[in-house]
Amino acid sequence: MVTLKDISRDLGLSVTQVSRALGDHTDVNPQTKQRVRAAADRLGYRPNAVARGLKTGRSGIVAMVVSGTRSPEVSAHLLEIVMGLSAEFSRIGLRFVLHVAQPDEDTAQLHEDLFLAGGIDGFIVISPQRQDPRIKALRRLGAAFVVHGRDPDQRHVHVDIDNYGVGYRLADHLLARGHRRIAFLTAGDHTFFSQERVRGLRQAYADRGLDCAAAQVIGMPMIAPEGYRATRDLLSQTQPPTAIIAGNTMLARGVYAAAAECNVAIPDRLSVITHDDGLDLFGTDTFDPPLGGTISPLSDAWVSVARTLQNMIAAQNDGLMECILPLGFREGGSIQSVLD
Amino acid sequence: MVTLKDISRDLGLSVTQVSRALGDHTDVNPQTKQRVRAAADRLGYRPNAVARGLKTGRSGIVAMVVSGTRSPEVSAHLLEIVMGLSAEFSRIGLRFVLHVAQPDEDTAQLHEDLFLAGGIDGFIVISPQRQDPRIKALRRLGAAFVVHGRDPDQRHVHVDIDNYGVGYRLADHLLARGHRRIAFLTAGDHTFFSQERVRGLRQAYADRGLDCAAAQVIGMPMIAPEGYRATRDLLSQTQPPTAIIAGNTMLARGVYAAAAECNVAIPDRLSVITHDDGLDLFGTDTFDPPLGGTISPLSDAWVSVARTLQNMIAAQNDGLMECILPLGFREGGSIQSVLD
């Protein structure tokens, strides 16, 4: 292993200067810098992150802890998220590692263990629940962390979208086109984002003087098989809905499958609208007809998440507590007016 | 942050003794140990892994680098593997982290970067190819690593199954029951395990004085959609096979789906046999009729992998270079004799 000492000996310089030269400090002779850099290359020097970490208190590593899962869809979704985050962090010179917990493991405890052992500068938390114990633990420890999404019960730095707006716009889009029997497939009520979307949906009804009790809000794990099952149920009602709001594209996949199987044409007999988080794997472009709805690419979120965490680590500042990403909309071909 | 110094000050002991007491060294007064442990608990001491790592050269962290993928099945498979490895490593006091590379990233380089930065004691490599560049890099660096599977072109510590035996037994089982038109769905020829299985299959033919040219060996990514597609093709032949060997349960899933769609009953008109690696997600018990074939649970492999890597890290010994796990067999209900 090549150390600073080896370079300093090789060059007849002090370790101090070598360190400063490599760190590109201003108060080093440019020529010296050149010599040092050349020697470092020649000897194959690689800074020891552990030593640097002990001195500076920073390792350059950020982590995410996730629970293992039985659902292939959730796994795939997760891995695409991790890929996006990894790419973004390596772009800004940080290393992103994943710790996969057992399904029954206490992830709050795991965050604590990882943090207290040192060597991890910060954490990413995704899919927060209300009163999220991971967030509680990280707050208590004073760790740097950024949440994608939001737990309204605790103050924390987060990157999120306007979920109230999502619910409002999706519902309003359908209501404006005459739909009255609408089903909303969303997550359970333990998630704030789902609560917000429902609130938005209700407001859209209220703004048109309609009774939102007419909307069927159905909570479920947001994966294709659940969307499929729920849609089968809905379509077998005597008065099936004329439109379904799928909380994400995985649910929409299930909706499409069920509709096809029941010979219910989209959009002729059933309009479908979704919120698209822009993941390749379940992209709306693979739907026929193309899925319409709100859009907010997760890849944009990761940029903000990574930058924000980097700032927190560097400056301990939590000035920018909240980042709400903009919402797009795509018409698609999956929504039809029932006004004619 | 509570350090050894804090405890030593609290107790009026030297840092040396505190360290030794906590490390449960033999040459410390039992009473002292008690006092130290009590104080550590009371003050909330957590050893700093970074400092320990700098001193001992060991961080207690092992890593695996994987490439991101577009296939949900592969993702799910991967995550189940990671869960298994994580569980096993945490059982023996090591921490397992995953680094997910971009699909186009140079993973050999990534291993090198991670290793040279320090802080990682060892690596797990899965799904090796021939002349695997990751293995080359790790060997060159002198890193501790264990391969699950094998690259016959390089010497390395590995845990594997007898893939020649898998090919032999699966083929022999079918041949003994009179099958002559057999298709073998397996991986491409760039993987040694598939080469070995094919070799085993050929030997089974030879041992019965049969011409193995009669077997259709078809290479493909080993996921359900590929198994489905291949089976559709096979069943549309004028002389379709009477038996299919699916290289894993994901392929078998595709075989079953295609057979059902073509109204080809299993096992009446088509026998199916597989090698089962015992992952929950694609378990043979969810097949109807139950899938038969060789079995070797990956969970067993992880135990060996983790132990072996731990030994390598502790002792730098590569005494146990090779661990070949035993092979089981389950009859199932998916294979029928064609001799009657």
Next chain:
DNA sequence: CTGAAAGCGCTTACAG
């Protein structure tokens, strides 16, 4: 059984 000291490889005031 106990403690003073050295050192892992780095960074950074401090003094020149």
Next chain:
DNA sequence: CTGAAAGCGCTTACAG
């Protein structure tokens, strides 16, 4: 612009 020194928190010969 440069270097000697301290120190991050730990472990471990070495001496008593």
